[in-house]
Amino acid sequence: RKEVEQDPGPFNVPEGATVAFNCTYSNSASQSFFWYRQDCRKEPKLLMSVYSSGNEDGRFTAQLNRASQYISLLIRDSKLSDSATYLCVVRGAAGNKLTFGGGTRVLVKP
Amino acid sequence: ETGVTQTPRHLVMGMTNKKSLKCEQHLGHNAMYWYKQSAKKPLELMFVYNFKEQTENNSVPSRFSPECPNSSHLFLHLHTLQPEDSALYLCASSHGTGVSGANVLTFGAGSRLTVL
Numbered sequence: 001r002k003e004v005e006q007d008p009g010p011f012n013v014p015e016g017a018t019v020a021f022n023c024t025y026s027n028s029a030s031q032s033f034f035w036y037r038q039d040c041r042k043e044p045k046l047l048m049s050v051y052s053s054g055n056e057d058g059r060f061t062a063q064l065n066r067a068s069q070y071i072s073l074l075i076r077d078s079k080l081s082d083s084a085t086y087l088c089v090v091r092g093a094a095g096n097k098l099t100f101g102g103g104t105r106v107l108v109k110p
Numbered sequence: 111e112t113g114v115t116q117t118p119r120h121l122v123m124g125m126t127n128k129k130s131l132k133c134e135q136h137l138g139h140n141a142m143y144w145y146k147q148s149a150k151k152p153l154e155l156m157f158v159y160n161f162k163e164q165t166e167n168n169s170v171p172s173r174f175s176p177e178c179p180n181s182s183h184l185f186l187h188l189h190t191l192q193p194e195d196s197a198l199y200l201c202a203s204s205h206g207t208g209v210s211g212a213n214v215l216t217f218g219a220g221s222r223l224t225v226l
Contacts, residue, residue, distance in 0.1 A: 004152070034214060043200060043217035044153070087153070089215075097166070098215065100153040 001026050004090050006101035013078045013108045020074040021104045023088030033064055033071045036087040038103065044087055047073075078108045113137040114218035116201050122224045123191065131186040131221045133201030141207045142184040143215065144176060147198040159184060160207050191225045198222050 006023045013019045025033075033050040048055065050062040050071050061074040075082055088101035114135045123129050135142065144156040158166035159178040173195075175187040184201055199222075202215040 043219050044215075045217070046214050049214065097155065099155075102150075102152040 002101075003027065003099045004088055004101040006086075006088050006104045008102055009105040009107075011104065011106045013075075013082075013106060015078060015080060015108055015110050017078050018074065018076050019078060019106060020072060021086070021106075022070045022072045023101050023104075024070045025088075025090045025099075026069070027090070027092060028066075028069060030090045030092055032091040033062075034089040034091075035060075035062055035071075035073050036089055036100075038085045038087055040084075044100075047086070075106070078106075080108050080110065082106060083108045114201055114203055114216055116199075116218035116221050118221055119219065120222050120224075122226065123188070124226050125191060125193075127191075128187070128189040130188065131199055131201075131223075133184040133186075133218055135182055135184075135201075135203040135216070135218075137203055137216060139203035139205055139216070140181050141204045141213070142178060142181070143202040143204075144174075144184065144186050145200040145202060145217075147200055147220070149197075153200065156186075158207060165207065188223075191223075193225050196223055196225045 004025050035047040036044040037047045038044040048057050050064050054063045059076045063072045085103040085105045087103045090099050117132045141160045146154045155168045156170045157176045162178045173190050177185040198220045200220045201218040204213045204215050206213050
């Protein structure tokens with residue numbers, strides 16, 4: 001089983017629609033969780049950290065389910081500019097190792 | 111422009127060449143990283159430096175040789191590479207390497223390497 005696993009997609013989303021996808025992690029002792037966004041041929045950029053109680057940043061909502069060992073990202077009212085690959089990142093119990101998932105590609109279409 | 115600058119942005123080299131990738135961060139961070147991103151694969155951590163000391167070498171072949179002269183600069187020296195080493199090499203920095211929420215990564219734009 002991969003340490004961090006994501007559905008590669010692509011998720012084809014009509015503009016204005018809602019899309020959600022998950023990321024599963026194998027190490028139950030993982031400490032912290034993040035979503036990064038990577039545009040085509042660009043570097044990854046932090047989208048948001050994921051807190052235990054769940055958190056929201058504008059149209060983006062992240063949730064953590066420790067019991068089932070997954071995090072989720074929901075995008076409401078999708079914009080064309082939301083088209084990107086969304087990377088799930090997990091920090092391990094040792095603290096200094098960040099493991100990236102393979103990314104979920106989202107394509108928002110008019 | 112991010113606070114992490116990588117040069118060159120593109121590099122083509124033969125298998126017998128020696129070249130170096132450079133990374134500089136202007137964020138006052140103490141930790142710096144090299145990641146490799148190949149097509150269809152997750153980012154792979156290569157090296158971690160914290161306060162210019164190497165704290166992680168993720169079983170990287172010796173044909174990749176990192177150098178961290180200070181907390182702001184990181185190099186990746188390349189020699190006798192193989193075609194399968196062609197990839198995007200991303201440098202990143204963070205405040206530290208612990209579990210604190212402050213220790214998120216800021217990436218540079220990457221150096222796209224092609225080995226012929």
